[in-house]
Amino acid sequence: MLKINLAIIGAGFAGIAAGLAAKEKKLDAVIFESEETWGGLCGNFTVENFRFDKAVHFSFNEPDLVKKIFHSLPHYIHGTESNNFADGSWVRHPVQNNLRQLPIEERIRVIKSFIEREEIPENKIEDYQKWLEIQYGKYFADKYPSRYTRKYWATNAEELSCSWCGGRMYQPSIDEVLFGAFPDSPEPENVYYTKAMNYPKFGGYKTFVSEIVPQLDIRCNYKVTAIDTKNKILTFANGETCQYENLISTMPLPYLAEMITKNPEVLNAADRLQSTSMALVSVGYNKKLDFPTNWFYVYDEDIPFARVHSPSRKSPDNAPENCSSLQFEIYYSREIPMNFSDDELIEKTLSSMEKIGVAKSEDVQVVDCRHVKFANVIFYKGMENYREIVRREVEKNKIVSCGRFGEWDYLWSDQSFMSGYDSVKKF
Numbered sequence: 001m002l003k004i005n006l007a008i009i010g011a012g013f014a015g016i017a018a019g020l021a022a023k024e025k026k027l028d029a030v031i032f033e034s035e036e037t038w039g040g041l042c043g044n045f046t047v048e049n050f051r052f053d054k055a056v057h058f059s060f061n062e063p064d065l066v067k068k069i070f071h072s073l074p075h076y077i078h079g080t081e082s083n084n085f086a087d088g089s090w091v092r093h094p095v096q097n098n099l100r101q102l103p104i105e106e107r108i109r110v111i112k113s114f115i116e117r118e119e120i121p122e123n124k125i126e127d128y129q130k131w132l133e134i135q136y137g138k139y140f141a142d143k144y145p146s147r148y149t150r151k152y153w154a155t156n157a158e159e160l161s162c163s164w165c166g167g168r169m170y171q172p173s174i175d176e177v178l179f180g181a182f183p184d185s186p187e188p189e190n191v192y193y194t195k196a197m198n199y200p201k202f203g204g205y206k207t208f209v210s211e212i213v214p215q216l217d218i219r220c221n222y223k224v225t226a227i228d229t230k231n232k233i234l235t236f237a238n239g240e241t242c243q244y245e246n247l248i249s250t251m252p253l254p255y256l257a258e259m260i261t262k263n264p265e266v267l268n269a270a271d272r273l274q275s276t277s278m279a280l281v282s283v284g285y286n287k288k289l290d291f292p293t294n295w296f297y298v299y300d301e302d303i304p305f306a307r308v309h310s311p312s313r314k315s316p317d318n319a320p321e322n323c324s325s326l327q328f329e330i331y332y333s334r335e336i337p338m339n340f341s342d343d344e345l346i347e348k349t350l351s352s353m354e355k356i357g358v359a360k361s362e363d364v365q366v367v368d369c370r371h372v373k374f375a376n377v378i379f380y381k382g383m384e385n386y387r388e389i390v391r392r393e394v395e396k397n398k399i400v401s402c403g404r405f406g407e408w409d410y411l412w413s414d415q416s417f418m419s420g421y422d423s424v425k426k427f
């Protein structure tokens with residue numbers, strides 16, 4: 001049986017960063033990855049020479065170590081302009097600051113509801129729906145972010161806490177709302193939470209960590225199926241086993257809990273940790289289409305996708321010469337399940353794509369539909385308490401759980417990277 005000092009489960013950005021930190025500490029570490037290749041959620045796939053990341057991925061807000069590693073590779077620096085499509089209108093993002101692109105009656109309703117919004121101290125706000133109403137007014141909340149919540153978070157805003165949203169949702173003053181509502185005022189400032197987005201020139205998003213990978217011992221097709229925490233043994237789907245001294249896991253916390261305990265309280269808590277899943281409909285076009293922004297959001301509930309991005313606009317290296325591409329993200333959850341087959345999803349995506357006028361079916365060269373089980377952690381009210389119960393059990397079993405699904409948090413890739421890197425400090 002293989003005997004190692006440090007076993008790391010998962011070769012996403014968190015597992016790779018843990019491997020890097022272990023190497024710097026001269027620990028004997030092996031990373032076990034269930035898939036055929038490394039990268040995790042930051043990985044990509046290729047269909048007839050069109051490369052697609054798993055959903056939109058850009059790097060921003062990077063701490064020094066991430067900057068040093070990612071920026072050592074050739075990369076594009078993109079701006080952060082984006083658009084929204086709702087009820088037949090295209091509106092610059094965020095809608096609340098760019099009302100002038102909406103019909104006049106709609107602008108008046110939004111502004112009236114913004115002025116009439118209640119004032120409640122932050123600590124008295126019970127859920128995300130209320131938070132939205134307090135920030136934007138009930139009319140705007142219901143019409144835009146609450147509706148989008150059902151598409152992106154696959155639940156209703158009343159079900160969510162607001163612990164995750166502060167820095168991610170822009171909260172304008174009345175002056176800003178009015179400024180953006182008059183057609184003759186200058187273009188409002190772009191208030192997106194970051195001004196620049198980095199993306200590798202070659203190889204897709206995961207290339208940002210590609211210089212670390214050859215220095216590490218990563219074993220792909222090693223899916224951990226059981227963990228014996230008493231004897232410190234991992235069992236893999238391929239029948240092999242391994243004895244570890246220390247263990248870091250980046251696998252989803254609910255799965256980890258199921259492997260290490262039979263305690264009903266912990267298993268019940270683990271079952272309460274829910275995430276969205278996503279279907280990705282990836283489309284390659286036989287010509288260079290001109291997409292005005294790198295990504296856009298769609299609010300209409302009869303259109304399946306919530307967000308669309310262009311891999312070929314992120315980098316031309318993602319598509320064959322004189323071609324272009326889009327990827328459509330469709331979210332679902334245990335609460336709002338996916339009701340369409342892949343063929344139906346493709347059919348609905350292509351017809352909606354035509355309806356909103358972004359591309360024509362006759363230009364489509366390739367279409368792919370695939371699913372990602374773990375997309376975003378859902379911040380259901382009270383989730384943090386259940387997460388704490390599971391985290392305590394993991395700690396009791398002397399496992400360090402890190403990364404987006406190991407911490408069970410809304411982490412960007414740079415934060416997942418640092419979560420993995422810092423996890424090694426515990427040894």
Ligand SMILES: Cc1cc2nc3c(=O)[nH]c(=O)nc-3n(C[C@H](O)[C@H](O)[C@H](O)COP(=O)(O)OP(=O)(O)OC[C@H]3O[C@@H](n4cnc5c(N)ncnc54)[C@H](O)[C@@H]3O)c2cc1C
Nearest residue numbers: 010012013014034040041055057058224251403404412413
């Ligand atoms: C829709 C969407 C858009 C995003 N956009 C951005 C963005 O623009 N910018 C950004 O910075 N971040 C973005 N992110 C976040 C980013 O994808 C994550 O922070 C990051 O990929 C998480 O890395 P990780 O290593 O923690 O987890 P993962 O990438 O999930 O890695 C975990 C690894 O563990 C493996 N594994 C699981 N179970 C086992 C097992 N039993 N045995 C062995 N291996 C196992 C998995 O196969 C996987 O490779 C986005 C995420 C989503 C869902």
